[in-house]
Amino acid sequence: MTTSQFGLIILGMGVVTYVPRLLPLIFLSRRNLPKWLIQWLDLIPAAILGALLLPELITAGHPRQLEWLKPELIAAIPTFVVAAYTRSLGWTVIAGMLIYELIKTWVMH
Amino acid sequence: MGNLRKAVSQGILAAWPICLGYVPIGLALGLLAQKAGLGPFEIGLMSFFVFAGSSQFIAVSMIAAGAAPLAIIMTTFVVNLRHLLMSSSLSLYCRNNGRTLLSFYAYGITDESFAVNQSLFKQGNWGIYQALTVNQASNLVWIIATICGGFFGRFVPSNAFGIDYALIAMFICLLVFQLKGMIYVVVAVIAGGGAVFLSLLIPGNIYVVLASVVAATIGLFILNLKKTKQDSI
Numbered sequence: 243m244t245t246s247q248f249g250l251i252i253l254g255m256g257v258v259t260y261v262p263r264l265l266p267l268i269f270l271s272r273r274n275l276p277k278w279l280i281q282w283l284d285l286i287p288a289a290i291l292g293a294l295l296l297p298e299l300i301t302a303g304h305p306r307q308l309e310w311l312k313p314e315l316i317a318a319i320p321t322f323v324v325a326a327y328t329r330s331l332g333w334t335v336i337a338g339m340l341i342y343e344l345i346k347t348w349v350m351h
Numbered sequence: 352m353g354n355l356r357k358a359v360s361q362g363i364l365a366a367w368p369i370c371l372g373y374v375p376i377g378l379a380l381g382l383l384a385q386k387a388g389l390g391p392f393e394i395g396l397m398s399f400f401v402f403a404g405s406s407q408f409i410a411v412s413m414i415a416a417g418a419a420p421l422a423i424i425m426t427t428f429v430v431n432l433r434h435l436l437m438s439s440s441l442s443l444y445c446r447n448n449g450r451t452l453l454s455f456y457a458y459g460i461t462d463e464s465f466a467v468n469q470s471l472f473k474q475g476n477w478g479i480y481q482a483l484t485v486n487q488a489s490n491l492v493w494i495i496a497t498i499c500g501g502f503f504g505r506f507v508p509s510n511a512f513g514i515d516y517a518l519i520a521m522f523i524c525l526l527v528f529q530l531k532g533m534i535y536v537v538v539a540v541i542a543g544g545g546a547v548f549l550s551l552l553i554p555g556n557i558y559v560v561l562a563s564v565v566a567a568t569i570g571l572f573i574l575n576l577k578k579t580k581q582d583s584i
Contacts, residue, residue, distance in 0.1 A: 247420055248393060254424035255410060256400035262428075262435040264457040268450060270442035278571060285570040286440040287469050288535040289542035289563040290433070291526040294462060296543030297550045297558070298519055306550045317516060318523055325524040331467075334527075335368040338520025343513030 316349070317342040355480060362484020365471060369463045369485070370492040372518035376404055377493050380411065381500020387415035391501030398494040403461060405556060406430040407497075426555075433559045437465040444472035448479045459486025463518060466525040534570055542566035 275283075299315040301308055321338040328334060377398075384394035389411065401407055406427045413423045437460055445453060456479060464486045471477040530536050545562035553561075 243388070243414065243417075248389075248414075251410065251414070251420045251423050252397045252400045254420065255397070255406065255427040258424055258428035259401050259403050259406065259431045259434070260458060262432055263438050263460045264454060266435055266439035267442050267445060267453050267457050267460075270439055271445045271448070271453065275443075278575070280443065281574060282567050282571045283440045283443055285535070285538045285567040286436055286563060287466070288526070288529040288539040289566040289570070290436060290440075290462075290559065291466060291522055291529060292539035292542035292566065293546035293559045293562040295519070295522050295526060297546050301547060301550055305554060308547075308551065314516070314519060318519070321520050321523050322527065325527040329528070331365075331368055331521065331524050334524035335371070335517050335520045338523065339513035339516050341513075342516035342520075346513070 313342060313345045313349075317345050358478060358480035359484045362481040363488050365467055365481070366464075366485040366488040368517060368521045369467060369489045371514065372463065372521060373404075373489060373493045374496050375514050376518075377496025378500035378504045380404070380407055381497040381502070382504025383408065383500075384411045384497070385501045385504065387411050389414065389501070391498045394501050395494055395498040398497045399490075401427070402459065402490055402493060403427075403431050403434075404493070430556055432557065433462075433563070434460050434465075436560060436563055437462070437469075441465065441469060441472070444469075444477075445479060452479055452483075456483050456486065459483070459490050461486075461489065463521065464489050466522060470525050470528045534574055537573065538566045538570035541569055 295318075297306065299312065299318050300310060302312065303309070317338060320341050321334060324337040325334040328337075380398075381391065381394050384397075385391070389397075394411075397407060397410070401410075409426055409430060410423050413426065438457060441460065445456070448456075464482075468477070468482040468485055472482070526539060530539065542562045542565075545565055546558050549558035549561055550556075
């Protein structure tokens with residue numbers, strides 16, 4: 243791969259990544275949105291977080307396959323409880339890491 | 352000036368879980384890039400121009416496989432389309448900001464910075480400068496971590512102390528923050544289930560976009576169905 247090819251790749255990647263990040267922010271923030279759209283957008287974060295998380299917890303591999311009882315899933319349950327009780331991002335992250343490490347080293351071996 | 356300084360320190364305080372989580376991933380990417388024949392400086396440049404972890408992993412493996420530049424760019428586009436939804440959702444909280452500031456802010460929207468900033472915007476007391484700091488602190492750590500990975504990723508055990516669980520734990524907590532009513536729980540469960548189902552069928556990660564759109568749309572219908580019922584009673 244030549245330097246100019248690499249330059250083309252990262253510039254192209256940069257542009258196609260930046261445009262979807264930019265356009266909605268610029269256009270939607272200047273308009274009065276209909277109520278249904280605001281409601282819909284308000285539901286999007288919960289949806290995205292669910293969609294990002296669950297496959298990480300119960301699937302693995304390329305192509306993906308279901309995999310029950312991953313340490314990620316087992317650790318998620320106490321981590322969820324810590325989050326609900328402390329409502330603190332910092333404590334949840336620290337507790338989650340500890341729980342995951344414990345499960346990975348002692349329980350899953 | 353004092354206000355800006357305060358905003359920056361608030362932003363850094365909010366960004367640390369992201370930064371912590373980016374370290375092992377960035378090191379791993381740098382190491383992989385090095386194996387694919389990219390130097391530390393090149394992967395650093397990619398991190399600066401693109402700043403989107405999963406697409407960078409895919410790009411590096413495609414480069415290693417000798418894929419055509421256009422194929423790499425198209426794949427990146429599809430992989431990163433989910434930011435369209437995140438940017439739309441963040442627009443609810445960025446109504447009073449100028450174009451220049453927003454253009455700068457848009458650059459740093461990732462899964463992680465979106466989730467952290469959106470949750471804080473929603474709680475109130477969060478502004479564009481705090482949010483920008485979260486983005487830029489994460490960006491800086493990401494760039495440095497990928498460069499370091501290129502230099503000495505081989506010598507660092509990237510899975511020590513459960514550090515590879517930092518981002519998952521962060522997402523779990525941010526999801527808990529989102530669940531402020533039954534409708535959010537329903538939407539998150541539909542999205543999660545849908546995402547698992549679709550991820551088994553479709554290669555790549557477009558399942559995030561599809562499952563989120565479907566789940567939020569179903570949620571919107573449920574909300575309005577309930578309302579019409581109430582109105583008619």
